Amino acid sequence: MSNPVHPATRIGHVHLKVSDLGKSIDFYSGVLGFQVTQQYGPGAAFLAAGGYHHHIGLNTWESKGATPPPAGHTGLYHTAFLYPTRAALGDALRRVREAGLSLDGAADHGVSEALYLRDPDDNGVELYWDKPEAEWPRQPDGSLAMYNAPLDLEALLAAAEPTK
Numbered sequence: 001m002s003n004p005v006h007p008a009t010r011i012g013h014v015h016l017k018v019s020d021l022g023k024s025i026d027f028y029s030g031v032l033g034f035q036v037t038q039q040y041g042p043g044a045a046f047l048a049a050g051g052y053h054h055h056i057g058l059n060t061w062e063s064k065g066a067t068p069p070p071a072g073h074t075g076l077y078h079t080a081f082l083y084p085t086r087a088a089l090g091d092a093l094r095r096v097r098e099a100g101l102s103l104d105g106a107a108d109h110g111v112s113e114a115l116y117l118r119d120p121d122d123n124g125v126e127l128y129w130d131k132p133e134a135e136w137p138r139q140p141d142g143s144l145a146m147y148n149a150p151l152d153l154e155a156l157l158a159a160a161e162p163t164k
Contacts, residue, residue, distance in 0.1 A: 014079045015057030016123060019066045021045060023120040024058045031099040032081070032092065032127075055081075068122035078116065078124030089113060089129040090160030093153060096127075106151040110137040111144065113151055 018024040028034050034047035046054035069075050083089040104116040114128035137145040
């Protein structure tokens with residue numbers, strides 16, 4: 001076995017090829033609430049939360065007007081955005097509903113609660129929060145015992161942070 005990666009290593013950002021920069025900005029900024037930190041003309045934009053340089057890169061350099069890859073092919077399954085609290089995830093659900101978007105699914109995984117939807121280019125998007133580690137379900141040997149149970153969306157909405 002090789003040496004494991006440093007435990008503080010994280011995925012820093014995702015950079016997506018998109019077909020229409022404006023529609024993608026409308027989704028990631030207008031619906032999800034990420035702020036545009038920089039835009040390079042009509043071909044690329046960078047968005048972030050909390051003043052970070054960028055969590056999301058969007059570009060049309062090789063994909064302007066393109067169609068999504070067909071089902072059954074390799075590629076990105078989904079991008080996952082980690083929210084700091086259940087209330088923040090509830091706010092994300094409120095934003096998605098107010099935008100008239102539908103979910104592909106929602107689940108309680110024991111370790112997290114997650115919402116699944118599609119961006120304008122049919123890329124999978126997961127919005128989730130991690131439950132406190134002390135609450136994660138475990139097997140008798142201490143290994144994780146994740147599961148896939150229905151998520152109560154109305155209870156999640158009730159936990160939402162108040163709108164500003």
